[in-house]
Amino acid sequence: AQSVTQLGSHVSVSEGALVLLRCNYSSSVPPYLFWYVQYPNQGLQLLLKYTSAATLVKGINGFEAEFKKSETSFHLTKPSAHMSDAAEYFCAVSSYNFNKFYFGSGTKLNVKP
Amino acid sequence: EPEVTQTPSHQVTQMGQEVILRCVPISNHLYFYWYRQILGQKVEFLVSFYNNEISEKSEIFDDQFSVERPDGSNFTLKIRSTKLEDSAMYFCASIPTVSNTGELFFGEGSRLTVL
Numbered sequence: 001a002q003s004v005t006q007l008g009s010h011v012s013v014s015e016g017a018l019v020l021l022r023c024n025y026s027s028s029v030p031p032y033l034f035w036y037v038q039y040p041n042q043g044l045q046l047l048l049k050y051t052s053a054a055t056l057v058k059g060i061n062g063f064e065a066e067f068k069k070s071e072t073s074f075h076l077t078k079p080s081a082h083m084s085d086a087a088e089y090f091c092a093v094s095s096y097n098f099n100k101f102y103f104g105s106g107t108k109l110n111v112k113p
Numbered sequence: 114e115p116e117v118t119q120t121p122s123h124q125v126t127q128m129g130q131e132v133i134l135r136c137v138p139i140s141n142h143l144y145f146y147w148y149r150q151i152l153g154q155k156v157e158f159l160v161s162f163y164n165n166e167i168s169e170k171s172e173i174f175d176d177q178f179s180v181e182r183p184d185g186s187n188f189t190l191k192i193r194s195t196k197l198e199d200s201a202m203y204f205c206a207s208i209p210t211v212s213n214t215g216e217l218f219f220g221e222g223s224r225l226t227v228l
Binding site for chain 2: 034036043103
């Protein structure tokens with residue numbers, strides 16, 4: 001079965017600092033991987049996705065993630081945090097036929113002024 | 114931009130009552146999903162639906178739950194007899210035909226509170 005693990009339920013960074021949110025996946029086949037963001041009282045929005053093309057994926061709002069097969073990781077980064085980045089971030093993996101998506105437990109990002 | 118819409122945004126119900134949550138997926142999408150998120154916990158898969166039948170369901174999706182697409186546009190989740198532990202945010206999502214992107218398009222959710 002596929003799954004994702006997100007290390008750190010809460011991450012706090014200062015405005016302008018590097019953001020690093022960790023995600024490791026467990027999959028027996030090359031996966032499709034996603035990062036979603038959830039702002040308070042809203043649904044989930046796609047930040048970026050990896051679908052077996054380039055291993056470094058760029059998403060919206062300056063976020064990017066790198067697929068590392070050797071480490072089974074898909075960590076999310078942003079060079080400089082902005083106050084508006086405060087939200088909850090979910091890593092997800094899908095089955096090969098997209099019949100089912102598995103979400104991590106989420107990481108709440110707090111950005112301090 | 115097309116979007117998934119859900120109603121109601123918030124429903125409060127008494128334990129044991131039936132609840133129907135409604136979703137209108139994006140019009141050209143063919144795969145539909147229900148997920149739920151209990152407050153403070155992860156987003157959990159409930160069920161996927163394709164070609165007017167359930168494709169896959171989780172262990173959470175027991176006999177108290179059902180889904181249907183009654184009129185070709187709405188996609189509903191019914192909980193027959195709600196329990197306290199059904200209190201959660203329920204998200205509908207959809208994707209177009211099986212593609213090489215698989216991006217889920219989520220609605221804004223329906224918050225269910227069972228008293």
